[in-house]
Amino acid sequence: xxxxxxxxxxxxxxxxxxxxxxxxxxxxxxxxxxxxxxxxxxxxxxxxxxxxxxxxxxxxxxxxxxxxxxxxxxxxxxxxxxxxxxxxxxxxxxxxxxxxxxxxxxxxxxxxxxxxxxxxxxxxxxxxxxxxxxxxxxxxxxxxxxxxxxxxxxxxxxxxxxxxxxxxxxxxxxxxxxxxxxxxxxxxxxxxxxxxxxxxxxxxxxxxxxxxxxxxxxxxxxxxxxxxxxxxxxxxxxxxxxxxxxxxxxxxxxxxxxxxxxxxxxxxxxxxxxxxxxxxxxxxxxxxxxxxxxxxxxxxxxxxxxxxxxxxxxxxxxxxxxxxxxxxxxxxxxxxxxxxxxxxxxxxxxxxxxxxxxxxxxxxxxxxxxxxxxxxxxxxxxxxxxxxxxxxxxxxxxxxxxxxxxxxxxxxxxxxxxxxxxxxxxxxxxxxxxxxxxxxxxxxxxxxxxxxxxxxxxxxxxxxxxxxxxxxxxxxxxxxxxxxxxxxxxxxxxxxxxxxxxxxxxxxxxxxxxxxxxxxx
Numbered sequence: 359x360x361x362x363x364x365x366x367x368x369x370x371x372x373x374x375x376x377x378x379x380x381x382x383x384x385x386x387x388x389x390x391x392x393x394x395x396x397x398x399x400x401x402x403x404x405x406x407x408x409x410x411x412x413x414x415x416x417x418x419x420x421x422x423x424x425x426x427x428x429x430x431x432x433x434x435x436x437x438x439x440x441x442x443x444x445x446x447x448x449x450x451x452x453x454x455x456x457x458x459x460x461x462x463x464x465x466x467x468x469x470x471x472x473x474x475x476x477x478x479x480x481x482x483x484x485x486x487x488x489x490x491x492x493x494x495x496x497x498x499x500x501x502x503x504x505x506x507x508x509x510x511x512x513x514x515x516x517x518x519x520x521x522x523x524x525x526x527x528x529x530x531x532x533x534x535x536x537x538x539x540x541x542x543x544x545x546x547x548x549x550x551x552x553x554x555x556x557x558x559x560x561x562x563x564x565x566x567x568x569x570x571x572x573x574x575x576x577x578x579x580x581x582x583x584x585x586x587x588x589x590x591x592x593x594x595x596x597x598x599x600x601x602x603x604x605x606x607x608x609x610x611x612x613x614x615x616x617x618x619x620x621x622x623x624x625x626x627x628x629x630x631x632x633x634x635x636x637x638x639x640x641x642x643x644x645x646x647x648x649x650x651x652x653x654x655x656x657x658x659x660x661x662x663x664x665x666x667x668x669x670x671x672x673x674x675x676x677x678x679x680x681x682x683x684x685x686x687x688x689x690x691x692x693x694x695x696x697x698x699x700x701x702x703x704x705x706x707x708x709x710x711x712x713x714x715x716x717x718x719x720x721x722x723x724x725x726x727x728x729x730x731x732x733x734x735x736x737x738x739x740x741x742x743x744x745x746x747x748x749x750x751x752x753x754x755x756x757x758x759x760x761x762x763x764x765x766x767x768x769x770x771x772x773x774x775x776x777x778x779x780x781x782x783x784x785x786x787x788x789x790x791x792x793x794x795x796x797x798x799x800x801x802x803x804x805x806x807x808x809x810x811x812x813x814x815x816x817x818x819x820x821x822x823x824x825x826x827x828x829x830x831x832x833x834x835x836x837x838x839x840x841x842x843x844x845x846x847x848x849x850x851x852x853x854x855x856x857x858x859x860x861x862x863x864x865x866x867x868x869x870x871x872x873x874x875x876x877x878x879x
Contacts, residue, residue, distance in 0.1 A: 369555075369556065370555040370556055371394045371395050371396055371555070372395050372396070372450040372451050372471070372551065372554070372555050373395075373396050373398045373447075373448065373449050373450045373451075374390060374395050374396065374397055374398065374449055374450065374451050374452075374453055374551065375397075375398060375399045375400075375401060375444070375447055375449035375451070375452050375453070375469070376390075376397060376399075376400050376401070376413070376417075376452075376453050376454075376455065377401045377402075377452055377453070377454050377457055377459075377461060377465075378401075378402065378413065378453075378454050378455045378456045378457040378458075379402050379403050379411045379412075379413050379456060379457070379458065380411070380412060380413065380455075380456045380728075380730070381412045381730040382455055382456045382476075382540060382543065382544065383402075383412075383413045383455040383456050384412050384413050384416045385540075385544045386453065386455040386476075386544050386547045386548070387400070387413065387416065387417065387422075387455075388416070389544055389545070389547070389548040390453070390547075390548055390551055391420075393548055393551070393552060395551060395555075397417070397420075397422050398422075398423070398447040398448065398449050399422070399423045399424075399425060399444075399446075399447035399449065400413055400414065400417040400422055400423065400424045400425070401425045401427055401444065402414045402417075402424065402425070402426055402427070403426065403427070403428075403458070403459065404426050404427070404428050405426065406726050407713070407714065407726075408713045408714060409712060409713035409714065409725075409726060410426075410713070412730075414426060423447065425443055425444070427440060427459070429459070430459060430460065430461055430462050430465065431460065431462050435462075436462035436464045436465070441462070441464055441465065444465055444468070445468060449468075449469045450469055450470055450471050451469050451471040451472070451473070451474065451551065451554055452465065452466065452468075452469055452472070452473035452474070452508075453473075453474055453547065453551060454473065454474070454475040454476065454508065455476050455543075455544075455547055456476065457475070458487075461473075461508075463510055466508045466509075466510075471554055472507060472508070473507070473508040474505055474506065474507055474508065474518060474547075474550055474551070474554065474559075475505070475506055475507075475508050475513075475515070476503065476504075476505055476543055476546070476547050477489065477503065477504045477505075477506060477513050478490050478501075478503050478535070478539045478543065479492075479493060479501070479502065479503070479504065480500065480501070480502035480503075480504060480520055480522060481504040481506060481513055481517060481520075481564055481569075482513075482514075482564045482565060482566065482567075482568060482569035482570070483498075483568055483569065483570050484496075484570055484572055485512055485513035485514070485569065485570065485571045485572070486512065486513065486571050486572040486573065486574060487574045488572055488573070488574050488575045489572065490531050490534060490535060490539065491531055491572075491575055491598045491599060492570075492572040492598065493525065493534070493598075494525065494529060494530070494531065494534070494594055494597050494598035495594055495595050495598035495599075496594070496598075497590065497591070497594045498525055499524065499525055500522055500523070500524060500525060501522070501523055501524075501525050501529075501534055501538065501539070502520055502521055502522035502523060503520065503521050503538075503539055503542065503543050503546060504517055504518075504519075504520045505517075505518045505519050505520075505546055505547060505550040506518055506564075507561055512571070514564055515564070516560075516561035516562055516563050516564065517560075517561075517562040517563075517564060518550050518553065518554075518559050518560060518561070518562075519546060519549065519550055519553070519559075519560075521538075521542050521543075521546050523537075523538040523542070527628075527629070528597065528627075528628050529597065530597045530598075530600035530601065531597075531598065531599075531600055531601065531602065532600065532601050532729055532749075535729075575599070575603055576603075578606065581599060581603050581604065581605065581606040582606045582607070583595060583596070583605050583606065583607045583624070583645075585642075585644050585645040585646075585660070586660050587659060587660060588659045588660055588661040588663065589629060589630075589657075589658070589659030589661055589663035589664055589665050590629065590659070590663075591659070592627075592657060592659050592665045593627045593628070593629050593665045596624050596625070596627035596665070596667060597627045599623075600625045600626070600627065601625060601729065601753070602729075603623075604623030604624065604625060604671060605623060605624045605625075605627075606621060606622070606623055606624075607621075607622055607624060607642055607643065607645065608620065608621055608622065608642070608643040609622050609640055609641060609642045609643065609648065610640065610641040611640075611672065611682070612638065612640060612650070612682060612683035613683065613685055619643050620672050620673070621672065622670050622671065622672045623670065623671040623672070624655075624657075624667045624669075624670055624679075625667065625668065625669040625670070625671065625676075626654070626667055626668030626669045626679075627665055627666070627667050627668075628665070628666050628668075629663075629664070629665060629666075630656060630663075630664035630665060630666045632836070632840035632843075633833075633836060633837070633840065634649070634656065634664065635649065635651040635652070635653070635656065635837075636649075636651065637649040637650050637651030637652075637656070638650045638651075638683050640655070640682065640683070642657075645657070645658070646658040650679065650680065650682050650683050651680065652680055652801060652802075653666065653668075653680060653801075653844060654666045654667055654668045654678075654679040654680050655667050655670065655679035655680070655682060667679050668680075669750065669753070669754075670682055671753075674721075674756075675756075676750075676753040676754045676756070677754070678754070690763075691763060691766065691767065693766065697766050700742060700743060701762045701766075703742055704739060704742065704758075704761075704762055704765070705758070707735060707738050707739060707742075708720070708722070708735070708758060711727065711731050711734060711735060712725045712726070712727060712731075716758050717758065718757070718758055718759040719757055719758070719759065720757060720758045721756050721757050722735070722752060722756045722757070722758075722761070723756050724756075729749075732749050732752045732753075733749065735752060736748065736749055736751070736752060739765060743765055743766075743768075743769045744769070745765070745768050745769040746768070747765065747768070751764060751765075751768075778802075778803070778804065779804065780795035780797055780804035781795065781796060781797055781804070782794065782795060782796075783795070783796045783824070783825040785824060785825075796812075796825050796826060796827045796828065797828050798828050798830050798834055798838070799838075800834065800837050800838045800841055801837065801838070801841035802841075805828075806828050807828040807829055807830055807831055807834055808831050808833050808834050809829075809831045809833075811828075811829040811831070812826040812827060812828050812829050813826070813827050813828075813829045814826055814827075815827050
């Protein structure tokens with residue numbers, strides 16, 4: 359049995375040429391092999407330095423012929439030597455899972471079963487190379503994917519099959535792709551090939567009714583935020599640019615105002631549905647003042663409603679929006695011998711992903727890393743350090759030295775207690791000295807009541823005043839409820855399971871009971 363052929367699950371296996379790139383194309387190739395189809399050739403892009411495309415690497419490992427092509431045509435005509443190279447594999451069907459090159463019609467129409475393509479939108483809506491972005495920017499309630507027959511137009515060929523899903527309120531390009539368009543897309547391509555093989559694949563002409571062609575978002579003017587839009591429209595634009603290329607605005611960075619307005623990219627958008635928080639104002643060109651607060655950067659739409667963003671990027675560096683007004687300095691730490699050994703293992707992981715020599719100042723993204731590389735890095739380093747990491751940790755620390763420092767600090771401080779400042783009341787009871795707060799606890803901080811009012815707490819046995827406790831106003835309660843809602847939906851509380859929440863609450867109640875018992879008896 360050929361090395362790239364598995365036991366058949368398809369009754370009519372096809373000889374397939376895969377034309378494209380990316381991890382998505384790798385998974386499509388593997389899925390087609392699992393279903394018994396024979397991959398006779400892979401046609402992909404040139405290496406970037408020493409780094410070859412994942413599809414080329416996977417194909418070579420499976421002993422599948424790989425052809426790395428700079429261009430298929432010149433002056434609008436196919437290059438004869440490239441065309442002959444392609445014809446040599448004698449494919450029954452071309453499959454284009456993800457392809458950034460223009461493929462000549464002489465290649466599209468050469469196989470006896472022609473060519474099918476994957477497109478991440480519900481065609482004919484959102485034709486073009488940035489279809490996922492525009493699905494979100496336009497505020498579509500539904501997203502989807504299309505497998506279609508290639509023709510001489512741009513995403514205009516007859517439809518073979520489609521799959522659809524709901525768009526969630528805070529979906530980004532990354533979340534929508536990972537949750538639906540990638541996994542369902544891989545299965546859809548494989549199913550489409552099986553349908554072609556057994557002769558059941560339809561060819562439904564695309565209607566021009568409802569058809570749209572959206573421009574590629576590779577020009578700066580298309581990436582800029584239009585501040586005349588409503589809060590919902592701003593949110594849709596920001597998440598539609600997350601994480602590539604990023605929604606662009608200009609602002610005066612606190613502490614760097616002498617540099618004038620700087621270009622800033624915004625990420626992690628959500629609609630702000632509670633009262634406007636207090637915070638530090640920041641000037642944004644052509645927009646109302648932004649507010650830097652404990653949960654991010656608050657922006658105002660033309661309708662007076664708010665959008666909150668969690669992260670910003672300027673001067674090539676990602677930063678938590680809540681700390682935009684704080685000067686960040688690289689932490690210097692001394693590594694233990696064990697940590698030094700693990701850091702060398704991290705270096706090996708970086709080298710395996712990027713195929714370059716890794717220095718302390720090597721930038722992960724400047725070396726060409728894509729979103730799937732981030733996922734791979736996070737998963738492998740999590741296994742190595744046995745600590746929790748997220749994709750955002752890579753964006754926040756893109757150089758090797760910064761990344762290692764942050765990972766080590768996370769590993770060291772995973773169980774470290776958090777010190778919280780509060781105004782304390784000290785009393786003695788049953789030969790014990792007790793110290794406890796007398797303020798309100800809102801959004802992770804002890805604070806005084808907004809109205810300055812307090813209540814006297816009295817010992818019922820002696821009617822002696824123990825202390826004055828802050829008395830919450832309606833506004834204080836609203837802030838506390840809003841903070842609790844954020845924590846539950848998007849904060850640390852949201853990252854743990856219901857079982858873990860129950861365990862924490864049980865410990866809290868148990869400790870409260872023990873303290874109460876000791877004070878009483």
